[in-house]
Amino acid sequence: MGTGPDRGQPSDSVEWSRVRRYEDVDYSRTDDGIAKITICRPQVHNAFRPQTLIEISDALTHAREDPSIGVIILTGEGGRAFCSGGDQRVRGDTGYLTEPDRPDAVGRFHVTDLQVQIRRLPKPVVAMVAGYAIGGGHVLQIVCDLTVAADNAVLGQVGPRVGSFDGGFGAGLLADIVGTRKAKEIWFLCRQYGAQQALEMGLVNTVVPLADLERETVAWCREMLRLSPMALRLMKASFHAAEDGLAGIQQLAHDTNLLFYASDEAREGRESFKAKREPDFSRFPRRS
Numbered sequence: 001m002g003t004g005p006d007r008g009q010p011s012d013s014v015e016w017s018r019v020r021r022y023e024d025v026d027y028s029r030t031d032d033g034i035a036k037i038t039i040c041r042p043q044v045h046n047a048f049r050p051q052t053l054i055e056i057s058d059a060l061t062h063a064r065e066d067p068s069i070g071v072i073i074l075t076g077e078g079g080r081a082f083c084s085g086g087d088q089r090v091r092g093d094t095g096y097l098t099e100p101d102r103p104d105a106v107g108r109f110h111v112t113d114l115q116v117q118i119r120r121l122p123k124p125v126v127a128m129v130a131g132y133a134i135g136g137g138h139v140l141q142i143v144c145d146l147t148v149a150a151d152n153a154v155l156g157q158v159g160p161r162v163g164s165f166d167g168g169f170g171a172g173l174l175a176d177i178v179g180t181r182k183a184k185e186i187w188f189l190c191r192q193y194g195a196q197q198a199l200e201m202g203l204v205n206t207v208v209p210l211a212d213l214e215r216e217t218v219a220w221c222r223e224m225l226r227l228s229p230m231a232l233r234l235m236k237a238s239f240h241a242a243e244d245g246l247a248g249i250q251q252l253a254h255d256t257n258l259l260f261y262a263s264d265e266a267r268e269g270r271e272s273f274k275a276k277r278e279p280d281f282s283r284f285p286r287r288s
């Protein structure tokens, strides 16, 4: 069993300007194109309720559509937790509830859509993990592309202990990362793993002192900002083409369409249609 994260705050060495303050979430950015989406519910170790997930989704959509944003960080407020998963206080018998006080309220798993959104988002998403990443919070760090963890990080699944489970990315992607044996151990024993153990399993990319977490995460993001955005996009889609089945292949295929649209060959198809003439593809090579 890992030990609980120490108290502390990640250092605030980077200049952020706020894009939007939601009820549960802060959305900020740097001048050079890094978005930071922070779950701000430290009183419950940043557990998410439906509202939290709706707000993260909105901020992710904004960051996706903003061409000046190249990389997105997902994190939790304070140094004690990234996210402790679904808020057990609004968990009903039909899922998580937006209006828990209404007797006829029907719930669902908003996090399902958010996990897919992160996987499909054509920009790298980096989890910046201090303290607990537990349950659905741990699955969130799994679906991010990279994870920079503080030395106080504590990771694990709790489903079978609290009467739930995530057999989607929470099982399959975890098994891809750490191997099926280890993934079964994580789910079947519900242990907590410290940062160093997580690094040895390949669950996180690097471990840094808590005080350096933000600076180091931003340094990783800036390395990616210097690279070709389209190459990064296609690499992300390529990894997921294998992992996500037809949905992953679809993303990669449509991404290549983006490039094809800019070719003379594709333009000929469009322009001939608009001019109401037969297309002439004869000048385009049938490449070997």
Ligand code: S0N
Pocket (backbone or CB within 6 Å): 004, 043, 044, 045, 047, 084, 085, 086, 087, 088, 089, 109, 111, 112, 132, 134, 135, 136, 137, 158, 159, 162, 164, 165, 166, 167
């Ligand atoms: C994180 C833990 C281990 C930290 O323990 P520690 O340090 O002893 O702190 P606590 O005193 O326990 O916590 C401090 C305060 O925070 C509250 N709190 C913590 N976590 C939650 C939470 N998840 N929901 C609501 N409140 C939480 C504590 O109650 C405490 O508040 P006070 O002081 O007021 O009592 C430890 O806290 C812990 O084990 N937490 C619970 C972890 C948990 O149960 N997470 C939920 C697991 N389930 C999911 O994440 C759902 C996943 C999901 O949505 C899903 C999606 C698709 C398919 C399936 C699923 C599925 O259902 O799994």
